[in-house]
């Protein structure tokens with residue numbers, strides 16, 4: 001068998017570690033590289049104390065890898081992750097390196113996955129994702145909502161969900177239920193004001209966990225709120241799931257449209273279907289005098305969709321009630337009126353097209 005990371009990982013999964021499990025199942029191997037006949041990797045223990053106790057494991061891992069046919073030398077370094085011993089967090093822990101790629105697969109029971117994306121931040125992607133999820137649920141669909149904006153999770157607030165998700169076995173996480181939608185966000189597992197400071201691989205591993213370790217149950221559609229831009233999370237979602245398609249949100253402003261085009265280009269490169277463009281924060285109607293203003297321009301997203309040959313799914317006005325409803329944790333799509341109707345129409349189109 002040719003030398004590869006998988007061959008080495010298979011070997012390392014035979015090396016037991018103190019406290020149970022092995023180097024791979026305990027997710028202790030970092031920066032594995034195979035360079036010709038040389039293999040390098042790091043064993044990352046949780047604390048300096050644990051690292052000292054792992055020296056025999058390091059030596060065993062080195063010997064095992066050097067015994068693999070084709071390996072001339074193995075360089076194995078022990079490091080400690082956090083210095084002083086950290087107090088164990090109650091409940092499930094999100095944050096680990098990604099597991100090996102085993103091809104695109106949806107979480108079991110999840111029929112479709114819709115990604116809500118944007119090129120630029122702050123254009124209302126999370127607002128659209130939460131309202132769309134609620135609108136789909138109101139039309140009888142079984143809906144999940146996954147906050148994949150790991151650095152800036154805003155869905156717990158927008159959906160009014162604050163309860164820490166339960167995990168009876170410390171591994172499988174139960175989603176929380178909000179307004180008829182099963183939802184999960186890393187924000188529900190962190191303390192308020194706690195920041196996530198991770199590099200790309202940890203983000204990718206966290207997304208895998210949020211998809212695979214959450215007990216989503218049977219869902220017609222899982223709506224995924226992506227972070228803005230074109231990064232690791234977008235790549236992981238497209239490569240690790242069978243994405244039904246992406247909805248790209250933009251304001252009509254030129255700078256937002258420029259970034260929306262990049263998002264469309266990314267999905268094209270990843271061969272993920274784009275189901276349509278949504279214009280958010282289009283017309284503003286003054287609640288006092290009825291005057292209509294186009295604060296971020298007008299019609300730009302529809303024109304862009306036409307130019308690019310992508311469906312235009314609808315224009316959502318800029319309205320104070322949308323911001324207030326989001327801040328209060330009761331998406332505007334739960335109510336009656338023009339905004340709720342606009343979301344109901346987009347949801348209806350998606351259901352009618354077999355996409356949700």
Ligand SMILES: Nc1ncnc2c1ncn2[C@@H]1O[C@H](COP(=O)(O)OP(=O)(O)OP(=O)(O)O)[C@@H](O)[C@H]1O
Pocket residue numbers: 118120121122123124125126127128149152154227228280281282316317318319320322323324326327
């Ligand atoms: N149509 C709208 N009318 C009024 N306010 C809106 C509208 N859409 C979004 N907002 C408000 O704009 C702000 C940013 O929206 P949101 O958080 O949904 O954007 P985002 O694109 O997800 O941002 P991020 O870059 O943080 O992911 C929020 O306060 C939200 O309530």
